[in-house]
Structure formats: structure tokens, C-alpha cells
Amino acid sequence: MLRVAVIGSGPSGCYTAQSLVQSDPGVRVDVLDRLPCPYGLVRYGVAPDHEKIKSLQVSLRGVLEHERVRFLGGVRVGGPGGLPVERLRELYHAVVYCVGAATDRRLGVPGEDLPGSWSATEFVSWYSAHPDAADSGFLRGVRSAVVIGVGNVAVDVTRMLVRGAAELRPTDIPQAALDTLTASGIDEVHMVGRRGPAQARFTTKELRELGALPGIDVRVDPGELALDPVDPATLPPAQRRNVEVLRGWAAAPQAPAGRRIDLRFFLRPVALLPEAPGTGPEPGGERVGAVRFERTVPDEHGGVTGTGRFEDVPAQLVLRSVGYRGVALDGLPFDASTGTVPHVAGRVVRDGVPSPGEYVAGWIKRGPTGVIGTNRPCAKETALSLLADAATLARADVPADPVAALRAGGIDPVPWSGWLSIERAEAALGADLGRSVVKLADWDTLLGAARTP
Incomplete structure (x- = not known):
């Protein structure tokens, strides 16, 4: 079983996970996100009055509910207090960074x-x-x-x-x-x-x-x-x-x-x-x-x-x-002139050569170009590169369940059930205000809702 971590649960991350599990029944994917909520810019970048585009969450939800895909929210990668890139490589056979372009x-x-x-x-x-x-x-x-x-x-x-x-x-x-x-x-x-x-x-x-x-x-x-x-x-x-x-x-x-x-x-x-x-x-x-x-x-x-x-x-x-512009992630190479991670067909390049087990997809790979659908072929290219490397990657010894190792390191991920609790809390808030669903807007409220059974 090949264990893959996808960092980022926006369209590029979800499409990467989808390509991997659809192409190889021997792949399991953990989709990690810094936020306790999935969907990336579809949740936090699409205007609230654009219901048709926001409905893309339905198809992304289907990916995250796949039996071989697991959502792990509230996991920061890199930076102060974050999970180091080097530690991620010890927990998974491969890591795909789909972290977008985080600044303007x-x-x-x-x-x-x-x-x-x-x-x-x-x-x-x-x-x-x-x-x-x-x-x-x-x-x-x-x-x-x-x-x-x-x-x-x-x-x-x-x-x-x-x-x-x-x-x-x-x-x-x-x-x-x-x-x-x-x-x-x-x-x-x-x-x-x-x-x-x-x-x-x-x-x-x-x-x-x-x-x-x-x-x-x-x-x-x-x-x-x-x-x-x-x-x-x-x-x-x-x-x-x-x-x-x-x-x-x-x-x-x-x-x-x-x-x-x-x-x-x-x-x-x-x-x-x-x-x-x-x-x-x-x-x-x-x-x-x-x-x-x-x-x-x-x-x-x-x-x-x-x-x-x-x-x-x-x-x-x-x-x-x-x-938009990509931001360097501690532990990964970065091309400041393009705001992207150097790569070849999605394989991260370090010192001029592909780095085993490290991949990129989405805006951090190609720059902030295209529309949401552009992420599909981009993600597929990266997934195919990863699967071509699978036989070599699978030789690494990684934990049977990375979540136990994360918790041992003081990181308690928000599971999919926690996200469903947030959804229920937002529906209840909307009902209290005489509206439909109303988003929760701060960390304490989100995490409190996520931990509520």
C-alpha cells in the first residue's frame, strides 16, 4: 500500500487525490490542510453570491469521502510550530504540495x-x-x-x-x-x-x-x-x-x-x-x-x-x-522569480535533479494561471509522475498510520467528522439568524464546533 500525503484541500489537492486513487487501487491518500475546513479557495475565495461556482464543493466532497482518501484538517506544514517537511517525508511514501499562491x-x-x-x-x-x-x-x-x-x-x-x-x-x-x-x-x-x-x-x-x-x-x-x-x-x-x-x-x-x-x-x-x-x-x-x-x-x-x-x-x-503570488514553504526549494517550486512534470527539483517522493500541483507548480478546471490536467500530470515512481517509493519504511505519529508529536488533526460538525454548526447559526447556512468566522469557534460530537 502506497501512502501519499497531499498538502492542501482546494481543487488542485482534491484533483490530485482523485487521480491517484482512481489510477491505482493500491494508493491511500491523506489530504492535509492548515484549516479545519476543506475546499480551499472554493470556500474562501469564491464570492458568496456565486452559488453556481461554490457548488463545486459537492464534487470535491465526493473526492474527500472516497474510501481511500482521508481529510486531516488543522495541520500546519512548515513555518513556526508547523510540521517540518522532513518529518512528512518520514511519515509518507510521497508528498504532493498543493499549497496554491498565498499572497498578492x-x-x-x-x-x-x-x-x-x-x-x-x-x-x-x-x-x-x-x-x-x-x-x-x-x-x-x-x-x-x-x-x-x-x-x-x-x-x-x-x-x-x-x-x-x-x-x-x-x-x-x-x-x-x-x-x-x-x-x-x-x-x-x-x-x-x-x-x-x-x-x-x-x-x-x-x-x-x-x-x-x-x-x-x-x-x-x-x-x-x-x-x-x-x-x-x-x-x-x-x-x-x-x-x-x-x-x-x-x-x-x-x-x-x-x-x-x-x-x-x-x-x-x-x-x-x-x-x-x-x-x-x-x-x-x-x-x-x-x-x-x-x-x-x-x-x-x-x-x-x-x-x-x-x-x-x-x-x-x-x-x-x-x-497572486506563491510563497516559499520552509524546507522546499523555491524560485522567487516565478513564485513557484522548481519541478519537472510535477517532480520537485533540488539542486538540478528530481527529489524522490516530493511533488507539486496547482498554482505552486505552474503559477497563478487558468481557471478551476485547469487544475485537473495539472493534477493528473503530477499523479502520473508519482505513480511512475511508485515501485521505488514503496520501498521506504513508513508508519502504518501516520495520524498516530502526528498525535505523538502534539498535532491532533480535525477529521472529516469534525468538518461535518462545523457544517452542522453553520446550519444552526443560520437558522438562529433567520438565514440559510452562515459561516463561522474565527479559529476558536471553528475548532470548538469541530470537537463537538
Whole structure:
């Protein structure tokens, strides 16, 4: 029997486990996760009002309930207090790291660390009830917000900033986030891209959702659309549809003044500016008060170049959504230039050669690219590499049950039954609040629920 540890229970981890057990009846897989809850970004990265995408949890659940797959939550790998990578290799014949890309890219501009400036991931974690997130006063005193980026995450956070209680109440959003969002005083959100609409990364379905928000006026500057030299007829279908939607909004008459979303293009952030002293809730007026953008124009290489003309957009909240980035894991090699673990077909490479029994899949393998489904072929490639090495790997002497060794080392994993207890607690909380399921949002409550029979 080949014992494999998969680190991470998001899509890449679950698809890796699925490929392994479906391909070889002699494989048993333990899926370890730092959190007591499974599903990774499907639980903690998909917006609460996207029920169709969140329903992917049903198929991931089927993997984790397979008779030769075991979920072990609450197990930190690497870092202070975590299970060392070297110890994992003593407990399993093989280890597959599916740890994703845990941080955001930065803008690298002055003022980026002012209060009120956040990564989109931090904001998403808060309204998704990630136990590491905290109510950091994201919306306190905010009248205008700027979202930097034009991908689907940028669309998600823009939409969530202006959603009303009627649309959010039926979701699993934690109660504190629901109360804060629906009481928000935000009346305008600017979503800004440094290039043109033809290069935007959002999907048309996500884009159109902005136009369907009740009581929200979506505005697009026709002059900014005209800056794009690309003929829409030459674009791939997805990009062509995006441009058509944007042109429709640009041509529509503007609604009376009210809450609105402005989609802006060909603007590059060059600085975040502090609010004038005494005008905001932060002591000394040190909170962000505006974003300074430089107007860009397309260059001959498919990028953009600055024009030396600048525009300041008022904002008391700035969310950057310019891409994810992998984080080094103690004990594993790491390529800082790509934010990935060096590998060959999923086999971890140390000092130029594959390291026996160590593998990667998902974003930590290939970088933060693709959609959820992209993880399937990525996971399959890694699983095939591992199975090709199985005969050699199986010679190692490992414990019959790694959980006993984990407990002896002071680690008490949350089993699948513990996750089911969390599910019941979230359903009960929803019932108490007159809602459907409502997520538990802090470590103590989650772990308390997990230990409740």
C-alpha cells in the first residue's frame, strides 16, 4: 500500500487525490490542510453570491469521502510550530504540495502601505469568513473606493462593495460582514486597468453581473474606449463580447446621480496619496485619500507607455487586484522569480535533479494561471509522475498510520467528522439568524464546533 500525503484541500489537492486513487487501487491518500475546513479557495475565495461556482464543493466532497482518501484538517506544514517537511517525508511514501499562491502581487508605488490600502485577497478573506481575517475597518468612513485591476477578482470585490442586503442575506456570508457591507456609505467604486478593454482579464459573464445590480449605475468613458487601437472584429470571441458590453454601457444615458461603478482604462497607478489632515477617521489624517494615476497609451509591443499626464481619483479604500503570488514553504526549494517550486512534470527539483517522493500541483507548480478546471490536467500530470515512481517509493519504511505519529508529536488533526460538525454548526447559526447556512468566522469557534460530537 502506497501512502501519499497531499498538502492542501482546494481543487488542485482534491484533483490530485482523485487521480491517484482512481489510477491505482493500491494508493491511500491523506489530504492535509492548515484549516479545519476543506475546499480551499472554493470556500474562501469564491464570492458568496456565486452559488453556481461554490457548488463545486459537492464534487470535491465526493473526492474527500472516497474510501481511500482521508481529510486531516488543522495541520500546519512548515513555518513556526508547523510540521517540518522532513518529518512528512518520514511519515509518507510521497508528498504532493498543493499549497496554491498565498499572497498578492504589490503595486510597488509610494503610499501603498497607507491605512485604507489593502490587497483584494485580504478583503475577500474577510467577507468569506477566513479565520485568519479580521474586521480591519475596511469600510469605515469610506465614500469612494478604487479597485486596481480588471480581472474576475476585481469584478467580485467591486460587486461586493455595492451589493445590497436583499442580495447578500440569502448567502453564507458571515453576519458581521453582511452588517458592515449593507450599512456601508460607499456611493462610488472605480475599477481601473492600466491597459485597454481588449486586454481585460474578466469574463463576460462576470462583467455583465455589474450591469444587473439593482440601483447601481455602471459608467464607461467613451473616450477611454476610443484609445484602444484594437479592432473588436479581430478579437477572440470572449474579448469581443467584453468590448461589446463596455461599448453598450458607454453609449447608454447616465442615470440620475446615485451609487455607481466607473470602469476606467489606460490608467497606471503611480502613488497613493494621504487624506488631508483632519478630514478622515485616522489620527493625523494619515489614511489614503486618493490614487494618482498616469494616463497610458498603447505601445507597439502590446503594452502601454506613460504619457506624463496625471489624474487623482479620490478614494478612502484602495484594493489592489493585480495577481497572486506563491510563497516559499520552509524546507522546499523555491524560485522567487516565478513564485513557484522548481519541478519537472510535477517532480520537485533540488539542486538540478528530481527529489524522490516530493511533488507539486496547482498554482505552486505552474503559477497563478487558468481557471478551476485547469487544475485537473495539472493534477493528473503530477499523479502520473508519482505513480511512475511508485515501485521505488514503496520501498521506504513508513508508519502504518501516520495520524498516530502526528498525535505523538502534539498535532491532533480535525477529521472529516469534525468538518461535518462545523457544517452542522453553520446550519444552526443560520437558522438562529433567520438565514440559510452562515459561516463561522474565527479559529476558536471553528475548532470548538469541530470537537463537538
